[in-house]
Amino acid sequence: xxxxxxxxxxxxxxxxxxxxxxxxxxxxxxxxxxxxxxxxxxxxxxxxxxxxxxxxxxxxxxxxxxxxxxxxxxxxxxxxxxxxxxxxxxxxxxxxxxxxxxxxxxxxxxxxxxxxxxxxxxxxxxxxxxxxxxxxxxxxxxxxxxxxxxxxxxxxxxxxxxxxxxxxxxxxxxxxxxxxxxxxxxxxxxxxxxxxxxxxxxxxxxxxxxxxxxxxxxxxxxxxxxxxxxxxxxxxxxxxxxxxxxxxxxxxxxxxxxxxxxxxxxxxxxxxxxxxxxxxxxxxxxxxxxxxxxxxxxxxxxxxxxxxxxxxxxxxxxxxxxxxxxxxxxxxxxxxxxxxxxxxxxxxxxxxxxxxxxxxxxxxxxxxxxxxxxxxxxxxxxxxxxxxxxxxxxxxxxxxxxxxxxxxxxxxxxxxxxxxxxxxxxxxxxxxxxxxxxxxxxxxxxxxxxxxxxxxxxxxxxxxxxxxxxxxxxxxxxxxxxxxxxxxxxxxxxxxxxxxxxxxxxxxxxxxxxxxxxxxxxxxxxxxxxxxxxxxxxxxxxxxxxxxxxxxxxxxxxxxxxxxxxxxxxxxxxxxxxxxxxxxxxxxxxxxxxxxxxxxxxxxxxxxxxxxxxxxxxxxxxxxxxxxxxxxxxxxxxxxxxxxxxxxxxxxxxxxxxxxxxxxxxxxxxxxxxxxxxxxxxxxxxxxxxxxxxxxxxxxxxxxxxxxxxxxxxxxxxxxxxxxxxxxxxxxx
Ligand code: BGC
Numbered sequence: 001x002x003x004x005x006x007x008x009x010x011x012x013x014x015x016x017x018x019x020x021x022x023x024x025x026x027x028x029x030x031x032x033x034x035x036x037x038x039x040x041x042x043x044x045x046x047x048x049x050x051x052x053x054x055x056x057x058x059x060x061x062x063x064x065x066x067x068x069x070x071x072x073x074x075x076x077x078x079x080x081x082x083x084x085x086x087x088x089x090x091x092x093x094x095x096x097x098x099x100x101x102x103x104x105x106x107x108x109x110x111x112x113x114x115x116x117x118x119x120x121x122x123x124x125x126x127x128x129x130x131x132x133x134x135x136x137x138x139x140x141x142x143x144x145x146x147x148x149x150x151x152x153x154x155x156x157x158x159x160x161x162x163x164x165x166x167x168x169x170x171x172x173x174x175x176x177x178x179x180x181x182x183x184x185x186x187x188x189x190x191x192x193x194x195x196x197x198x199x200x201x202x203x204x205x206x207x208x209x210x211x212x213x214x215x216x217x218x219x220x221x222x223x224x225x226x227x228x229x230x231x232x233x234x235x236x237x238x239x240x241x242x243x244x245x246x247x248x249x250x251x252x253x254x255x256x257x258x259x260x261x262x263x264x265x266x267x268x269x270x271x272x273x274x275x276x277x278x279x280x281x282x283x284x285x286x287x288x289x290x291x292x293x294x295x296x297x298x299x300x301x302x303x304x305x306x307x308x309x310x311x312x313x314x315x316x317x318x319x320x321x322x323x324x325x326x327x328x329x330x331x332x333x334x335x336x337x338x339x340x341x342x343x344x345x346x347x348x349x350x351x352x353x354x355x356x357x358x359x360x361x362x363x364x365x366x367x368x369x370x371x372x373x374x375x376x377x378x379x380x381x382x383x384x385x386x387x388x389x390x391x392x393x394x395x396x397x398x399x400x401x402x403x404x405x406x407x408x409x410x411x412x413x414x415x416x417x418x419x420x421x422x423x424x425x426x427x428x429x430x431x432x433x434x435x436x437x438x439x440x441x442x443x444x445x446x447x448x449x450x451x452x453x454x455x456x457x458x459x460x461x462x463x464x465x466x467x468x469x470x471x472x473x474x475x476x477x478x479x480x481x482x483x484x485x486x487x488x489x490x491x492x493x494x495x496x497x498x499x500x501x502x503x504x505x506x507x508x509x510x511x512x513x514x515x516x517x518x519x520x521x522x523x524x525x526x527x528x529x530x531x532x533x534x535x536x537x538x539x540x541x542x543x544x545x546x547x548x549x550x551x552x553x554x555x556x557x558x559x560x561x562x563x564x565x566x567x568x569x570x571x572x573x574x575x576x577x578x579x580x581x582x583x584x585x586x587x588x589x590x591x592x593x594x595x596x597x598x599x600x601x602x603x604x605x606x607x608x609x610x611x612x613x614x615x616x617x618x619x620x621x622x623x624x625x626x627x628x629x630x631x632x633x634x635x636x637x638x639x640x641x642x643x644x645x646x647x648x649x650x651x652x653x654x655x656x657x658x659x660x661x662x663x664x665x666x667x668x669x670x671x672x673x674x675x676x677x678x679x680x681x682x683x684x685x686x687x688x689x690x691x692x693x694x695x696x697x698x699x700x701x702x703x704x705x706x707x708x709x710x711x712x713x714x715x716x717x718x719x720x721x722x723x724x725x726x727x728x729x730x731x732x733x
Contacts, residue, residue, distance in 0.1 A: 001329050009077065010322055015300075015307070015314070018321045020052025021078065022298045024259065024291050027059040030068060034058045035085070051075030054324060057083050057262075057293060060405065065124045066341045079337035081328055083180070086128040087146060087401035088112070090120040091344060092355040092542060096399055096519065097132065097158075099366035099538035101148035102560030102612070104653045104676050106161040108358075108365060113165025115355045118175040122342040123405070126331050127178035129226060131162035133213035134183055138574040139564065140193025142487030145399070145519030145539070147188055149563025150576040150609060152209050153673040156216035163220040171223065172332035174339070181217035183228030183261055185243045186210050190230060193573065194488045198231045204666065206232075207701040209578075215252055223327055224257045227289060229264050236271055238264045239280065244287040257323050259291040260284070266295035277302040282311035290320040344405075356407075356543055363540045363547020364556035368612040370516075370524070370566075373532040377513055378554025378615060379471050384427045386469035387414050388462045388505060389476040390436045390450050390498065391517055397544035399480045399519070407542040414475060417545035424553060429469065433462030434501040436479040447479035459501065466509045473552060474502060474514045474531070480539060483519030492570050493523045506530045515548055521564040521573075525606055536562070554615065554648075559678075561612040561653045561721070565605035572601060577609040577722035578669035585670075610655050610673070610721035616646030616683065623718055625728045630714075632695050636730060639690040640718040644681040651680045656691040657717040658698065659727070663710050665703045671717060691718065698732060 001009070010018075027034035029049055035058040050071055059065050065082055072080050088094045094112045103109060113131075120128070132146045133155050148158040159181065168176040186206060190197035201210070214225070225248065227238040237243060238260050248254045268280040277296075281303040284292065292298035306312045332339060369377070379385060391397075395413040398406045412420070415430050434455065436447040451458040466472045476498045482489060493499075506512060513533035516522070528534065535558045540547055550556040565575045587595040597603055619642070626637040642652060656675035660668040675691045693716060698709040715727040 001334050006322065006325050006329055010318060010325060012077075013321070015304070015317070016052055017076070018317050019298055019300060019303055021054035021321050021324045022291055022303075023053055023296070024055040024057055024083070024293045025049060025053050026294060027056055027064070027068065032059065032064050032068060033061060035060065053080070054078070055081040055083055055291060058085060060084070062124050062341050062343055066338060069337055073337060078325070079328060079333040081126045081331070081333065082124055083127040083129065084120070084125045085130070085401055086116055086120050086125065087130050087132070089359070089406065089541060090116050090123070091352065091405055091407050092119065092359045093398040093406040094359050094362050095366045095540040096145050096538050097148055098145060098563050099540060099560065100362070101154055101158050101563035102368055102538070103362065103365040104154070104561050105365055105678055106157050108362060109158055110161040110165040111358055112362060113162045114168070115358060117166045117168070117177045119344060119347060119355065121175050121177050121340055122346045123344060124341040125177060126333070126340060127180055127224060128166060129180045129182055130166070131159055131179065131217065132182050133159040133217060134186070134188030134228075135210050135213065136188035137576040138189070138193040139492050139521040139567070140488050140490060140573055141188065141190060142195055142483045142489070142520070143188070143485055144521070144564070145483045146401070148213070150565065151563065151578070151673050152212050154563060155213040159213045159216040160220040163217050163222045167221065167223065171330040178223035178327060178331065179217070180224035180226050180259065181214055181222045182226035183237075184214055184225050184248065185228060185237055186232055187228035187230050187237070195486045196229045198234070200233055203705050204701050204703075207705060211247070218248070218252045218254045222256060223330070224259060225254065226259050226261055227264060229261050229267065231271065236264070236268045236273055238289060239268055239273070239283040239287050241287055244289065249288055255323070257291060257327050258289045260289055260293050260295065262293050263295040265292045265297035278305040278309065278311070282306040285312045285316050285320065288320065290323050359541055360543040360547045360550065363537065363543055364551050364558055366560045367535050367537040367540065367547070367551060367558040368560040368562050369558040369614060370534040370536055370607050370612070371528060371531060372613055372615070376471065376511055376532040377535070377552065379513070379552055380426070381423055381553060382425045383470040384468065385429075386462075386465035386472045387428065387430045387475060388433045388466060388472055389474045389501070390432050390434060391475035391477070392430050392432050393450055395545070397517070397540050398542055399539045400484055411542050412545050414545050414548070417549045420546065421549060421553065429465040431462040431465050432458050433505075434459060434497050436498070437495040438497045443481070445481040447481055459504070462501065463504055463508055466505045469509060471511045471513060472505055472509050474505065474512055475517070476502065476514060477517030478519055478522065480519065490570065492520060492567070492573065494527065499526060502527065502530055513552070521566045523567055523570055523606075525568050528606065536560075557615040557648065557650050559612070559614055559651050559653070561610050562607055563609065565609045566607040568601050568606045572598070572605070575605055577605075578672050580667040580669050582667065604723060608721050608723040610719070612653070612721070614650045614652070616644055616648040616650045618652045618681070618720065619643045619645050620718070620720065620726070623726055623728055625716060625730055628730045630693060630695065630730055630732050635692050635694045637690050637692050638716045638718055638728060639688050641686055641688050642679070642681060643686040644683055647683050649680070649682040651678050652720070653678050654689045655719050655721065657719055657722060658693070659715040659717070660698065660700070660710075661713040661715065663700070663702065668700070671715070671722065673722070689718065693730070695732065
């Protein structure tokens, strides 16, 4: 439709029809199945929903979706739009977001989103509530598992890659979907790590560290944005005019659709901020929030009242509805409202196999080798291996956001995966050894008990298998019920029962390699003392165990780099590498006790952001810079030589960090990531890796929140991780 035709359509709508477009409902309202991700309030007050409602969330049955569209179009001129949470894959489930970030590979991340769109679009889903780009530096927060880590630059790269992958070049294409960046804003920074809690943050920190990933999505032309549950400096994000209007709409020029999070409209009243839902409705409109997800605030009762009271004008409503119609138009729904309901069968099996191959490759690229003493890994193909731990017979490494259509049926457990490798000729034993958690502990959601209550039997079997093995592979970590929405923890450790088993295994065999499953950075201090090797695989998705075996037996190398700092103790969080300088960072000698520190642990993380080993050894040398002076419109190049000293050809992730030594009246971070490259270096080969530095890369929000660069001294680090110390100096003149 042309803009004029859309306008005509808008003008032909009744007020009820317009308001209906702005309301998003669960299919339950129509007696249909869907996934509930929040409070389900039966009393939502919108008359004759089937004809007026504009969009549906989280419906997973193509035939029923098609039917609903049909029923709807019998009464309405405007097709429904279907939006779902498709977070890290639809049929092919990719590793969770921190693992995707660990790849430091924008092209691969984009490809995962591209594949997801190809799989979900023919299912009838038009938009996904992804990517979630909330910077998270406090690993207690349960939704750390959904974002891309602690770092602004890396998360911004991921945001762009995901949006481009989902949306392609043309939203109306059969295999693209609209992306919805979330949760705007600052949802990842609740002050005590508890999900939904308030965020109090300076304007400067917000702009320097937390907002850029959302902005990167907007710059990549993301179609939608979702507001967040939290308050920002006291004001709910959903009605925070500063973020929603001043920044998002006016500064960044976002003209796409804004949607509330699940019920976050109604929550403004519960937060004691508004006097009535009608007032909330008026505020939402003022904030140019176009769709209200599942709270009914945009029903006739409340929004209608606000209009009647003169608090909302019809022009304001038209403005919101136009953006929604525009999105439907871009998706091509007016031409053919049924065009997307083709069913997954349209994707040939050969294509699906390619998708799985990408997911399998992503497991190696997104897994991080934290330790590898005595080069225990990779395991020889004829070695005797004992696989031990509660994850041994687990064949679902996909997590809760991969509900319903994730390829669980082809998910293998480790035994089945090993058996697919014809070349493995060793002896392999498998024992669960212990449950995921102490089953007597009172948890709201408990994982299943792989020992069926027979703990002594399984423990004895595991110890015996360990005694007889050359290498023990421990499959352990956080059960998936420990992370996700509303699942914050105070103690970010591996459950005690698994650590106890590890100690007993360690007593009989020191050749331990741990495959670590986790949804957040964990405290690995004790584990690191016992394990010779650790590979952090996060939750690696539907190709998880095949990918794990690829790495264990050396078919591939784990080549991920951590997107978070991993603390030594829980009490260290929030912990991140780019803390701003305090003036007390480095007192030595007799005054050292006045240094910024804890008295019971070090300042440094156990494993820093950007860290990761590989099966070969890379040596950095000859760091140099093309000039020690940088002019405002010039460029200088910083380079390093990297030699692959080992016997395997592998890729290294080279990172550029910059430290701004001094700024006018505000402290700057100890350093900041400004670039990275994944380079493949053959065994014995030496390569030069270079990064260009220019003035825009040095800009930041200063004391008065102006985006500027300041003349003076900087340090450039070309480094394997964020705590690497070697740098070269240059001056911005
Ligand atoms: C979550 C969102 C999600 C929405 C819809 C909410 O509870 O915070 O991330 O997209 O539900 O399922």
